[in-house]
Amino acid sequence: MKRTLIHNATIVNEGQSIKGSVVIENGRIAEVLTNWKPLSSPCDETIDATGCYLLPGVIDDHVHFRDPGLTHKGDIFTESCAAAAGGVTSIMDMPNTNPLTTTLDALNAKMDLLNSKCVVNHSCYFGATYSNYSEFSKLDKHRTCGIKLFMGSSTGNMLVDKINSLLNIFNSTDMLIATHCEDQKIIKNNIAKYKEKYPDETDIPVSKHPLIRSSLACYNSSKLAVNLAMQSGARLHILHVSTERELKLFSDISLSLKNITAEACVGHLLYTSEDYKSLGTRIKCNPAIKSKSNRAALRAAVNSGLIDVIATDHAPHLLSEKEGGALKAMSGIPMIQFSLISMLELVDEGIFTLETIVEKMCHAPAKIYRINERGYIREGYKADLVLVRPNTPSEVTTDKVLSRCGWSPLEGHTFNWKVEKTFANGHLIYNDNRVDEAYRGEELRFN
Numbered sequence: 001m002k003r004t005l006i007h008n009a010t011i012v013n014e015g016q017s018i019k020g021s022v023v024i025e026n027g028r029i030a031e032v033l034t035n036w037k038p039l040s041s042p043c044d045e046t047i048d049a050t051g052c053y054l055l056p057g058v059i060d061d062h063v064h065f066r067d068p069g070l071t072h073k074g075d076i077f078t079e080s081c082a083a084a085a086g087g088v089t090s091i092m093d094m095p096n097t098n099p100l101t102t103t104l105d106a107l108n109a110k111m112d113l114l115n116s117k118c119v120v121n122h123s124c125y126f127g128a129t130y131s132n133y134s135e136f137s138k139l140d141k142h143r144t145c146g147i148k149l150f151m152g153s154s155t156g157n158m159l160v161d162k163i164n165s166l167l168n169i170f171n172s173t174d175m176l177i178a179t180h181c182e183d184q185k186i187i188k189n190n191i192a193k194y195k196e197k198y199p200d201e202t203d204i205p206v207s208k209h210p211l212i213r214s215s216l217a218c219y220n221s222s223k224l225a226v227n228l229a230m231q232s233g234a235r236l237h238i239l240h241v242s243t244e245r246e247l248k249l250f251s252d253i254s255l256s257l258k259n260i261t262a263e264a265c266v267g268h269l270l271y272t273s274e275d276y277k278s279l280g281t282r283i284k285c286n287p288a289i290k291s292k293s294n295r296a297a298l299r300a301a302v303n304s305g306l307i308d309v310i311a312t313d314h315a316p317h318l319l320s321e322k323e324g325g326a327l328k329a330m331s332g333i334p335m336i337q338f339s340l341i342s343m344l345e346l347v348d349e350g351i352f353t354l355e356t357i358v359e360k361m362c363h364a365p366a367k368i369y370r371i372n373e374r375g376y377i378r379e380g381y382k383a384d385l386v387l388v389r390p391n392t393p394s395e396v397t398t399d400k401v402l403s404r405c406g407w408s409p410l411e412g413h414t415f416n417w418k419v420e421k422t423f424a425n426g427h428l429i430y431n432d433n434r435v436d437e438a439y440r441g442e443e444l445r446f447n
Contacts, residue, residue: 001026002044004426009049009387012358013056013377022054024383027426032379049387052420055358056377057089057384058340059365061145061178062239062263062311064332065091067113069098074316074334074404076117081437082314082337082402083120084430087386087419090365090374090444091120091336092145095127096158102127104138111143111443120424121374121384121441125178127158130165136173142446145369146175146237151221152182152213152286159184166224170232176369177229178237181221181246182287187213191327203325207276210288212326215243218287222246229260237368240265240313242287244297252305261368263309264298266339269346271295271409281322281329282409285313299351302360308368310360312339316405334403338396338410341417344388348416372445382442383426392418402435 004024011020011034020034023043031040060083067075076093083091093114095101101110107126114122125148126139136147149169150158160166161184170177190212194204204212222238226249229236241247241262250262271283272292283289301307315332322329335342343357366375373381395414401407422430429436 003030003041004045004047005039005043006047006049006054006385006387009052009054011054011377012354014363015355015359017053017354022377022385024423024426027383029377029379029381029383032377047421052387052389053354054377055087055386055388056362056375057386057422057424058087058361059090059371059375060088060311060314060336060339061092061309061365061369062094062265062313063091063336064094064096064313064315066316067097067117068109073318073321076113077119078402078404079314079316079336080117080119080122080441081435082334084422084424084435085402085419086337087340087388087422088336089120089384089386089422089424090371090441091118091122092369092444093122093124095125095148096150100127100158101125102129102132102158104135107139107144115440115443118441119429119435119437119439121444123444123446128160128169129158130160130162133168133172136175139175141175143443144175145444145446147173147177149177149179151225152180152184152187152217166228170228170234174235176235176237178239179225180239180286181218181225182213183217183220186217186220190214190217194326203328206281206284206325206329207273209276209284209326210273210290213286213288215245215290215294218243219245222249226260233259236260237263239263239311240268240287241298241307242268242290242294244294247297247301247306250306255305255308255364255367258308261308262306263311264302264307265311265313266335266342267313267333268295268298269302269310270342279409281324282407283333284322284326284329284331285315285333286331302352303356308360309364310343310357311365312336316403318405319407334401334405334408337402338408338415340386340388341415341419342410344390344417345415370447372447374444383423385423386419387421389418389420391416394418
């Protein structure tokens with residue numbers, strides 16, 4: 001069996017950075033060599049990783065790969081290629097496709113699509129509706145990453161906001177419930193208010209998007225989700241937290257002790273409402289990107305432990321679908337290809353440490369979702385790894401964007417980091433700016 005040595009990297013794993021080497025054999029991490037530990041036997045191939053950092057492959061628990069039914073925006077193949085190029089080795093896909101992933105047949109069909117088209121490792125959510133909670137007990141808990149609950153309306157309109165239905169959902173499963181939290185009544189009232197302010201316009205300026213999908217709308221919905229989880233004992237993961245006020249709902253205790261966890265998305269950690277002036281609807285997403293003070297609070301919460309996971313909410317749309325303002329332009333940002341290097345840039349700025357980024361993008365998703373044998377650089381684990389190199393300037397240009405939508409809000413930006421190689425299950429899926437398009441990732445398994 002072929003043995004590959006990744007030699008002389010700085011290994012970032014489990015809270016420390018240390019010089020060392022890793023041996024890949026039969027799709028797994030066979031040896032982790034630090035503190036001058038010698039090889040147990042020779043290797044067939046050596047990759048010189050001098051000057052590089054070796055991280056566990058990123059696990060993105062929040063993506064919209066648009067397949068089936070919305071594939072003009074992106075599909076499982078194109079978006080997983082973008083993931084591989086970004087150092088992401090595992091994804092969890094959302095259910096708001098066409099058809100919606102809200103029946104067992106649709107879930108099985110989605111898994112078949114992922115198995116046939118996805119370059120990286122994968123699972124998908126089962127979408128909650130007003131009436132399908134009786135199906136939860138039929139789900140394969142080792143194969144399905146969780147229940148996705150839209151407590152706020154977004155693409156696909158899977159909104160569930162009646163309290164009796166929410167109680168049924170929270171009381172019907174011990175699987176993780178991942179929520180999109182925005183209070184639709186508050187949003188509806190805010191839309192009416194801003195339509196009155198712009199009576200002669202067919203749309204509302206995108207700069208008002210964070211005032212329409214307001215901090216109060218986010219907080220009230222998140223508070224309801226937390227209360228329901230506490231009453232029912234459900235495992236709750238609140239997605240894309242975007243406000244300082246919501247952070248009061250979470251704890252900074254050890255992740256292993258938490259039943260309620262929180263995610264921040266790359267867009268909310270990078271941008272503020274000031275960026276609508278230059279980027280307009282390219283950064284329009286739900287929940288909205290908000291003020292500089294909210295971004296500062298989210299960044300601090302990543303460091304303090306109130307925020308547990310950094311993900312992308314990768315959501316491609318064509319640029320033609322992003323035309324308009326706060327009402328007409330579609331919400332969603334394609335972020336997966338540049339998510340890791342965006343966060344590494346914040347490391348350079350002193351906002352996060354490398355160890356924190358690995359904890360939030362690799363270790364924590366594995367812990368929260370109870371993913372089997374991934375998320376760490378440990379002997380015996382699947383060899384999901386990414387080599388990144390600092391001090392390698394590269395500008396984001398349209399021709400480098402692998403998502404089918406063909407654009408990025410980061411176009412024109414020069415990063416100082418480069419994803420050099422990405423391994424999934426020991427297979428080199430991204431190398432020298434090329435994706436191995438023939439490779440297919442594995443289904444994730446959950447304990």
